[in-house]
């Protein structure tokens with residue numbers, strides 16, 4: 440992520456409100472309703488202000504949250520302190536994160552893989568696979584090429600003018616839009632628990648806009664002895 444993009448996130452997280460709100464995707468909260476929690480560990484990659492971390496920690500997960508945005512991490516630390524939640528939050532580039540083997544019961548990457556350049560994206564995907572415990576769960580969502588932000592990017596790059604519709608005010612920070620089914624196929628060695636692609640309105644921040652989502656819940660295979 441370019442330095443200008445870090446500044447953008449620092450500025451949007453800088454207000455008193457929560458930029459993306461506290462609402463989480465239903466497939467994620469539904470999944471956690473069924474999970475045993477005692478002694479479990481979670482990693483939230485590109486946590487932003489930490490809405491997924493806060494939820495995980497409230498559920499009892501010892502949660503490690505990392506993001507490059509100092510403003511996001513400071514806000515999360517404050518919330519974690521106020522509510523005495525088991526969150527360790529660090530200002531860290533995913534590029535410098537050391538993925539250790541079989542460390543986490545759940546790893547979340549909510550709209551972050553699409554912010555990473557190709558090399559880092561693939562390194563991160565391999566890192567997630569390594570760092571999840573056997574039978575651990577992954578929750579990742581990204582935006583796809585059906586997103587108005589992608590159409591706007593294509594429009595800017597071509598002479599053919601299209602009307603992309605309203606785009607997110609952080610669309611400029613997007614590095615990559617996933618093809619249909621790409622996210623699922625990148626984790627084809629995992630058991631898919633839930634997969635969804637669809638276009639939805641987003642009223643959580645800035646001008647109302649649409650997003651084309653790909654959302655994946657998947658489970659790492661059990662250890663074969």
Ligand SMILES: C[S@@+](CC[C@H](N)C(=O)[O-])C[C@H]1O[C@@H](n2cnc3c(N)ncnc32)[C@H](O)[C@@H]1O
Pocket residue numbers: 440445448459484485486487488489490491505506507508511531532533534548549550551554555
């Ligand atoms: C769209 S926001 C999503 C935030 C959060 N996951 C959520 O759903 O509320 C993307 C986040 O990824 C972070 N990010 C992007 N590239 C990163 C990198 N290389 N290392 C750490 N964080 C990164 C940004 O700072 C930003 O907070």
